[in-house]
Amino acid sequence: MQQDSAIHISGLNKTYANGFGALSNINLDIKRGEIFALLGPNGAGKTTLISTVCGIVQPTSGRITVAGFDSAQQYRAARAALGLVPQEISTDAFESVWNTVSFSRGLFGKPRNDAYIQDVLKRLSLWDKKDEQIRRLSGGMKRRVMIAKALSHEPSILFLDEPSAGVDVELRKSMWAQVRALRDAGVTIILTTHYLEEAEEMADRIGVINKGKLILVEDKHTIMQKMGKRQMIFVLRQPLATLPATLHPQPLVLDDDGSTLTWTYDAQAEIDISAMLDQLQAAGIRPKDIYSRQSNLEEIFMELVEAV
Numbered sequence: 001m002q003q004d005s006a007i008h009i010s011g012l013n014k015t016y017a018n019g020f021g022a023l024s025n026i027n028l029d030i031k032r033g034e035i036f037a038l039l040g041p042n043g044a045g046k047t048t049l050i051s052t053v054c055g056i057v058q059p060t061s062g063r064i065t066v067a068g069f070d071s072a073q074q075y076r077a078a079r080a081a082l083g084l085v086p087q088e089i090s091t092d093a094f095e096s097v098w099n100t101v102s103f104s105r106g107l108f109g110k111p112r113n114d115a116y117i118q119d120v121l122k123r124l125s126l127w128d129k130k131d132e133q134i135r136r137l138s139g140g141m142k143r144r145v146m147i148a149k150a151l152s153h154e155p156s157i158l159f160l161d162e163p164s165a166g167v168d169v170e171l172r173k174s175m176w177a178q179v180r181a182l183r184d185a186g187v188t189i190i191l192t193t194h195y196l197e198e199a200e201e202m203a204d205r206i207g208v209i210n211k212g213k214l215i216l217v218e219d220k221h222t223i224m225q226k227m228g229k230r231q232m233i234f235v236l237r238q239p240l241a242t243l244p245a246t247l248h249p250q251p252l253v254l255d256d257d258g259s260t261l262t263w264t265y266d267a268q269a270e271i272d273i274s275a276m277l278d279q280l281q282a283a284g285i286r287p288k289d290i291y292s293r294q295s296n297l298e299e300i301f302m303e304l305v306e307a308v
């Protein structure tokens with residue numbers, strides 16, 4: 001196990017009672033103080049993986065340690081180190097924010113600490129709502145109450161299961177800022193998400209799970225660099241009916257109406273734009289405009305998952 005691991009998972013397998021293999025030989029270290037995004041298509045095994053770490057689902061084999069505690073043999077200590085923000089909002093609608101969050105802390109057997117609860121509510125911009133009944137809050141505030149609840153017992157690791165599901169763009173952005181602030185305060189964050197943009201924006205590292213297997217774990221910037229593609233788009237003066245034969249060896253694609261040519265290459269490749277322009281000119285093509293774009297995580301992810 002690495003010294004700086006918040007969570008260490010080795011040889012983890014889960015076969016459900018009906019014989020379905022949901023996780024297959026998962027090995028993963030989550031570093032202390034990072035934001036780790038777990039990505040995967042529907043049914044890939046994300047919830048099963050989180051549930052085994054949180055002790056909600058029994059693994060078939062393998063070992064998990066949380067903050068150094070064995071999740072099977074030292075279950076209570078391992079569980080106390082974790083905060084889990086579920087997808088669904090589940091609180092007593094008639095209870096106040098303050099009571100809900102304080103009560104959650106009590107469930108973990110932690111002594112009362114009003115200063116800590118106050119700090120959590122302030123960090124999540126809920127302090128002025130502390131006496132409000134949950135049912136009177138907006139959807140975004142309710143979600144922040146769920147985060148406050150999960151933090152109430154001072155866990156060092158926070159799981160966020162689809163934090164942005166059903167949250168509008170503006171709220172999503174403010175939530176991202178708050179999650180980042182939590183990370184900066186020392187909390188390790190693991191989130192599952194369907195929004196690739198969310199992972200691209202927030203994560204330090206990304207894990208991709210597909211059909212129960214972890215197919216990639218990598219620093220986000222490395223993924224974008226190693227697997228990303230770049231494109232140079234030539235907007236043509238006159239539309240072309242077909243790509244001239246002399247250009248066939250080039251990775252150029254003519255769009256449907258013949259008005260642009262797209263040149264795709266690896267993000268790391270060294271290219272020679274003037275040589276390409278010479279070739280275009282030799283074929284009688286003179287672009288009137290040129291622009292470039294870089295593939296985003298969504299495109300990289302689709303390619304990865306489809307390749308398996």
Ligand SMILES: Nc1ncnc2c1ncn2[C@@H]1O[C@H](COP(=O)(O)OP(=O)(O)OP(=O)(O)O)[C@@H](O)[C@H]1O
Nearest residue numbers: 016018020022040041042043044045046047048049
């Ligand atoms: N109790 C169960 N018994 C049998 N199969 C199950 C059980 N729970 C989940 N599965 C199956 O295990 C697979 C992984 O499910 P899981 O919920 O972990 O996926 P997920 O990646 O979280 O998906 P989603 O993004 O849709 O939430 C799915 O095929 C699911 O049908």
